[in-house]
Amino acid sequence: MTAARAAVDVGTNSVRLLIVDADGRRIARELTITRLGAGVDRNGHLDDEALQRTLDTIARYRELWTAAGVTDRVRIAATSAVRDAGDRDRFFGGVREVAGVDAEVLSGEQEAALTFAGAAGAVDVVAPVAVVDVGGGSTELVVGDDGGDVAGSVSMQLGCVRLTERHLATDPPAAAEVVAARAFVDERLDEADAGLSLQGADLAGARSLVAVAGTATTLAALHLNLPAYEERRIHGARVPLSALLELTERLLAMSASERAALGPVQPGREDVLHGGALVLSRVAQRYDFDDVVVSESDILDGLAASLA
Incomplete structure (x- = not known):
């Protein structure tokens, strides 16, 4: 056993x-x-x-x-x-x-595969599925096929901490900083498209977008107006694209102290959450997803399963 x-x-x-x-x-x-x-x-x-x-x-x-x-x-x-x-x-x-x-x-490819293994089967979505993991220093994009296998993956040098340190230094960020940050995200996504294409994969062909990790789960909690973080309600939550874009703009206009005052925002996340929201919202918008499905199951679950 x-x-x-x-x-x-x-x-x-x-x-x-x-x-x-x-x-x-x-x-x-x-x-x-x-x-x-x-x-x-x-x-x-x-x-x-x-x-x-x-x-x-x-x-x-x-x-x-x-x-x-x-x-x-x-x-x-x-x-x-x-x-x-x-x-x-x-x-x-x-x-x-x-x-x-x-x-x-972990290499970016290993990270992507474990994330997909942990997330894709944990929520009720229509295949083929794309999984996005917005981390602190990198963001992984994984595309699965109809059979649930990984068709392609990329790891971008783009995360909530990296983006904030590079482009969103003012508190709250100035308009010019936000423009530069969006341009930086779009450049990395251009590279991601090229990388996926070389593997015969296309994120735009996915029918569902599943998001994992702290940025996504916190944004889901804010969308649901939760007074505190509730994993049971967050797992499987759907955040419409329009709501995600609106929430991102609101967070970008706030100071770190104002974000910290939002109930479900964990201490230590308030100064980079807006950067993570910008990354996630650009991914959802670029590939024309109607909503983002948030999963509490992620790379941790994939790591634990690999030890079985």
């Missing part, structure tokens, strides 16, 4: 944990914003305090998975921030010390 297992996703903005039992049922799911990718796009190395916050979080997660009976079935995967950092060995050594296992850096 498969034993209990734990998966950790170390992203640019947050560190997340999923623990499941031998039958794949969830024991615990946690998220902590540590902003590991702060300044990596600009400086090329990891910030000392952000690295320590991340390692402290992983150490706390180890206590949780140990208490849940997880022994050797642990997978710790890092994405954009660690891929881009010149001093990534500091991260690997620190994780080995606090967690007792080695972390791995």
